[in-house]
Amino acid sequence: MPNVLCSVATRGRYHTxxxxxxxxxxxxxxxxxxxxxxxDNDEPQDMRNELVYSYFFQMLTIKGIQWEWLYAAKKGxxxxxxxANTMEYEWVWRVDDDxxxxxxxxxxxxxxxxxxxxxxxxxxxxxxxxxxxxSTGLIDNIDSEPNIQWGIIKEPKYVQHxxxxxxxxxxxxxxxxxxxxxxxxEETLFxxxxxxxxxxxxxxxxxxxxxxxxxxxxxxxxTSQQLYENDERIFQNFMKFKDNTxxxxxxxxxxxxxxxxxxxxxxxxxxxxxxxxxxxxxxxAEAQDLFGNLDQWNIYKKMDEWVWxxxxxxxxxxxxx
Amino acid sequence: MIIxxxxxxxxxxxxxxxxxxxYWEQLISLIDEPVVQIGLTxxxxxxxxxxxxxxxxxLKELLKECRTWIGCDSFFxxxxxxxxxxxxxxxxxxxxxxFGHPENINxxxxxxxxxxxxxxxxxxxxxxxxxxVLPEEVIKxx
Numbered sequence: 524m525p526n527v528l529c530s531v532a533t534r535g536r537y538h539t540x541x542x543x544x545x546x547x548x549x550x551x552x553x554x555x556x557x558x559x560x561x562x563d564n565d566e567p568q569d570m571r572n573e574l575v576y577s578y579f580f581q582m583l584t585i586k587g588i589q590w591e592w593l594y595a596a597k598k599g600x601x602x603x604x605x606x607a608n609t610m611e612y613e614w615v616w617r618v619d620d621d622x623x624x625x626x627x628x629x630x631x632x633x634x635x636x637x638x639x640x641x642x643x644x645x646x647x648x649x650x651x652x653x654x655x656x657x658s659t660g661l662i663d664n665i666d667s668e669p670n671i672q673w674g675i676i677k678e679p680k681y682v683q684h685x686x687x688x689x690x691x692x693x694x695x696x697x698x699x700x701x702x703x704x705x706x707x708x709e710e711t712l713f714x715x716x717x718x719x720x721x722x723x724x725x726x727x728x729x730x731x732x733x734x735x736x737x738x739x740x741x742x743x744x745x746t747s748q749q750l751y752e753n754d755e756r757i758f759q760n761f762m763k764f765k766d767n768t769x770x771x772x773x774x775x776x777x778x779x780x781x782x783x784x785x786x787x788x789x790x791x792x793x794x795x796x797x798x799x800x801x802x803x804x805x806x807x808a809e810a811q812d813l814f815g816n817l818d819q820w821n822i823y824k825k826m827d828e829w830v831w832x833x834x835x836x837x838x839x840x841x842x843x844x
Numbered sequence: 845m846i847i848x849x850x851x852x853x854x855x856x857x858x859x860x861x862x863x864x865x866x867y868w869e870q871l872i873s874l875i876d877e878p879v880v881q882i883g884l885t886x887x888x889x890x891x892x893x894x895x896x897x898x899x900x901x902x903l904k905e906l907l908k909e910c911r912t913w914i915g916c917d918s919f920f921x922x923x924x925x926x927x928x929x930x931x932x933x934x935x936x937x938x939x940x941x942x943f944g945h946p947e948n949i950n951x952x953x954x955x956x957x958x959x960x961x962x963x964x965x966x967x968x969x970x971x972x973x974x975x976x977v978l979p980e981e982v983i984k985x986x
Contacts, residue, residue, distance in 0.1 A: 775853075777919035777943075780926055800900055826942075827963035835943055 525614050525636060527629065527690070529555040530607035532600035533620035534563040537570065540621040540735050545579050547623045549586065553630035555616060557589040561603030567594050599704035604713070608693050609828060616690045617710075622647065624688070624732040631730040632690045635679060641696075641722025642714050644689030645730025647672040660684065660726065662715055662765065671726055679727045685714040688732050694828070696720055699757065701815015705747075707754035712761060716819075719765070753815075760813040767793040768843060771810045771820035772802060778822060778835065785839045792843075845878045846986070847906060847931075849915030851887050857967045862959075863917045865934040866973035871914070874983045880906065882920070914982065917943055924948075932985055936975040938962060949985045951977045 529548055533541050548558055570576040570592065583590045595603045607615050614636060616629055632643045647670075655674030658664075660682025670686045687710065696716040702709055718724045768789045772779055779801040786792060786802065794804030810817060818824060825831075826838050852863045865871075868890050872879055881894045882903065898906065903920070904927055907913070913931035915921050917938045924931050925945040932949045933940065937959040940950035952958075957975040959966075 775919065777922040780919060780922040783926060823963040827961065831942065831963070833942070834945075 524553070524633060526556045526612050527553075527614045527616055527633070528607055528610055528612035528693070529558045529616045529618060529629075530561070530604060531558070531618050531620055532561040532563055532595065532603040534565075534600075536620045536737060537564070537568065537573075540623070540737050542575050542579070543623050543735070544618055544620050545576075547626070548618060549579060549582050549588070550626055551624070551629045552627050553633060554586060554588055555629065556612070557591070558583060559591045559593060559607060559610075561593050561595040561600070561606070563595040563597055563600060563603060565597065597704070598700075599702065599706040599709075601698040601700060601702055601706040601709040604709070605698040605700060608691075608698060610693070612693050614690050615693045616688075618688050618732075619734070621735050621737045622688045622732045623735060625730075628730045628732055629690070631727065635725055635727050636690065636692075637723075639721070639723055640692065640725060641717030641720070642685055642689050642691040642724045643730075644672055644685040644687075644724075644726050645728070645732060646674065646676050646726075647687045647732050647734045648675075649673070649734045649736050660724075662711075662718075662762070665711065675731075676726050676728045679725055682724050682726055683715055683718045684711045685724060685726070686710055687734060689714070691717065692722060695722065697819040699814070699816055700818060701757055702754045703750035705750040705754055707751050708758040709754075712758060715761075715765075757813070757815040764793055767791050769810075769814075769820070770794040770804070770843060771807065771814075771817050772796045772798075772804075773807050773810075773817050773820065774822055776801065781835050782839050784836060785843060788840070789843055845880055845910050846875060847910045847913035847915075848872070848879055848881050848890070849883065849913065849918060849920035850881065850890060851883055852916050852918040855967050856965075859967070860971035862937050862966055862969045862971045862975075863935075864971065865916045865936070865976055867976065867979045871979035871982055874979055875986065877911070880910070882906070912986070914986070921945065921948060932982060934976060934982065936972075937966075937969055951982060951985065953977045 604617055635643045653669055653674055655669050655671050658668045658671035660671040662683045672686050699712050714724050770792050776798050779798045783802055794802055795807050795810035796802045796804035797807055822838055831838055850868050852861045855861050872890055879891045881891045885896045907924055907927045907929045913924055916934050921933045930947050933944055935952040939958050939962050940952055942962055944950045959969050
């Protein structure tokens with residue numbers, strides 16, 4: 524079975540839903556290889572001093588599950604998820620701190636993790652349950668239909684985006700770090716990015732997580748409408764270019780020249796460039812404004828992450844083809 | 845005619861770029877044909893014919909006129925590769941397997957001198973002439 528990191532980002536829920544989440548993870552029928560808790564609280568505490576948590580940590584050790592409690596950067600859960608994404612596990616199971624997976628969830632999600640699968644999610648139910656039989660899971664319908672995961676999923680189905688909690692192939696696509704601390708739409712952008720890279724995104728039956736939506740804590744700790752509006756604007760900008768290959772060449776002159784040999788192979792590219800005399804296109808500053816953060820197109824950062832040993836041209840192909 | 849592209853771009857910290865070749869004067873003295881230097885204003889002039897600040901199109905035209913070229917790991921080796929004009933690249937700490945092109949003659953003294961991380965800033969590394977091949981070695985390939 525593939526190795527699985529379970530990632531929980533938490534804020535403001537030490538004594539409400541987080542213990543339920545951790546207990547549910549500890550008691551999965553398929554054990555995770557490691558549990559990492561990103562503590563994004565404004566005033567983090569040492570939870571080893573809390574009775575229930577101290578038992579949790581002992582239970583993890585007894586069960587042979589590695590665990591780590593990491594004080595996060597207070598920049599939002601997308602930063603924590605991106606860290607988990609690059610910790611060199613094959614799969615990451617992300618679980619919100621108000622999500623309570625039934626004991627068989629991980630076991631059943633893993634049944635669908637084939638070589639071309641990017642993410643697998645199950646039902647994410649907030650009582651009372653709603654009917655989502657007619658939901659398509661297509662990105663174009665995101666504002667016009669209930670999310671397919673909000674209802675009981677009866678059979679496997681390919682979709683284009685997932686919500687809240689799911690297992691995903693790590694190191695393939697980046698979380699958008701241009702989003703605000705609210706990280707509105709972060710999982711939609713992330714899973715849709717996996718889909719755009721050609722990986723299957725699937726919802727599957729018999730993997731129910733109870734989402735005990737908590738009006739306090741988590742992203743609801745932030746009340747500024749401006750933050751939501753910023754994130755929504757970035758999301759909508761990605762949607763405007765969803766039929767394009769977005770190319771951001773925030774790099775050197777030589778890199779642009781090498782990339783010129785890759786460009787003809789791309790499908791419907793829209794290019795943002797530093798050297799328009801080499802590669803015509805729009806300004807980098809515009810890309811920064813549209814997409815919030817350009818790290819996912821930083822070829823040197825990617826080559827470093829990939830421990831790259833092939834040519835620069837091949838690295839561009841790996842990024843864009 | 846031979847083009848030389850002696851320098852890669854300046855570092856942000858003002859120090860010598862560790863990718864630069866240290867023995868240009870000696871190498872040029874061994875070349876028995878006209879040499880045109882390309883580069884930016886402010887760079888050290890090594891030959892009489894120094895053409896400063898040429899545009900990409902002007903460099904492409906110049907490449908058509910030359911027999912071959914010699915340079916360090918800079919944008920020029922990529923431009924010549926795109927223009928299908930092979931030349932000699934003098935390497936030091938960057939890896940020709942990643943940043944080079946097999947169509948060129950890539951002269952690397954020893955892979956032991958390569959920077960441990962090829963993808964960070966070159967400012968992190970000191971300039972060290974010991975890393976480069978000697979002019980006599982270069983001339984054998986010209």
